[in-house]
Amino acid sequence: MFWHKLPHSDLFESLGEQLIFDKNASLPIGKNVYYLEEGLAALTMLTASGAEKVFMYFKEGNFFGYMRYVMPDERFAESYIPINLNSMVAKTLLRVRAINHEEFFNVIESDPQLYKDFSISLTQNLSNVLEHSYWIASEDASTRLCLMLINFMEKKQEGHFMPRCFTYLEMGNFLSIHTVTIAKIVKSLVSMGVLERHGHSIKIIDLERLRQLAHKEISLAY
Numbered sequence: 001m002f003w004h005k006l007p008h009s010d011l012f013e014s015l016g017e018q019l020i021f022d023k024n025a026s027l028p029i030g031k032n033v034y035y036l037e038e039g040l041a042a043l044t045m046l047t048a049s050g051a052e053k054v055f056m057y058f059k060e061g062n063f064f065g066y067m068r069y070v071m072p073d074e075r076f077a078e079s080y081i082p083i084n085l086n087s088m089v090a091k092t093l094l095r096v097r098a099i100n101h102e103e104f105f106n107v108i109e110s111d112p113q114l115y116k117d118f119s120i121s122l123t124q125n126l127s128n129v130l131e132h133s134y135w136i137a138s139e140d141a142s143t144r145l146c147l148m149l150i151n152f153m154e155k156k157q158e159g160h161f162m163p164r165c166f167t168y169l170e171m172g173n174f175l176s177i178h179t180v181t182i183a184k185i186v187k188s189l190v191s192m193g194v195l196e197r198h199g200h201s202i203k204i205i206d207l208e209r210l211r212q213l214a215h216k217e218i219s220l221a222y
Helices: 074-080 101-109 112-138 141-152 168-175 179-191 207-214
Strands: 017-021 032-038 041-046 052-058 086-090 094-100 154-156 159-161 195-198 201-204
Touching (some): 052 168, 101 112, 112 168, 141 168, 168 179, 179 195
Antiparallel strands (some): 017 094, 041 052, 041 086, 154 159, 159 201, 195 201
8 A cells, every 4th residue: 555745745734724533533525625634534334234344544645525526527426426325434533624625626726736746646545445456356364464464554663563443343344354354363473473462552573474474475374
């Protein structure tokens, strides 16, 4: 997965109104384009049984809420964006800029560099969706989880950790893996000396071996 801080992020952070959303809040999608300054958000949907599925995650520097304004035909946007089923959910505390869509497009269309920034963000989103789709279609459960650990871990002074919002259920919702299977894989990775459990956190202690597992250079039994 790929997230890149935009070159002109300071300008986007000066537009619109700053809003704060608590963890698990649903973000209103209406007349605004949102620029994510801090935190982690997810595009989700609820299945007929009420289970949450995660399509993609958004980090600092991502835009969302723009799709219906870049579609060539408003009816197309209305048909292919079922807002009654899909929602943006704050997975951590979020700090965003809510920018009126007319103001936003007036600004980026006046400066080629800002338009390029927006294009970079859209390309990142597309790339991440395609990579996620490939994981689900082509990789086995343990490989999917190893890839997710590598792509979402955060480097801290004490080492590499998964953000605490990534519970077994959260990871399972993104990877289309049952939580029982997630637990079995994590237990095997702990036994191999790849991971450690620190309360509700997962610490990666052998990153090289985790990469070998993700690239199928070595196998994992669980």
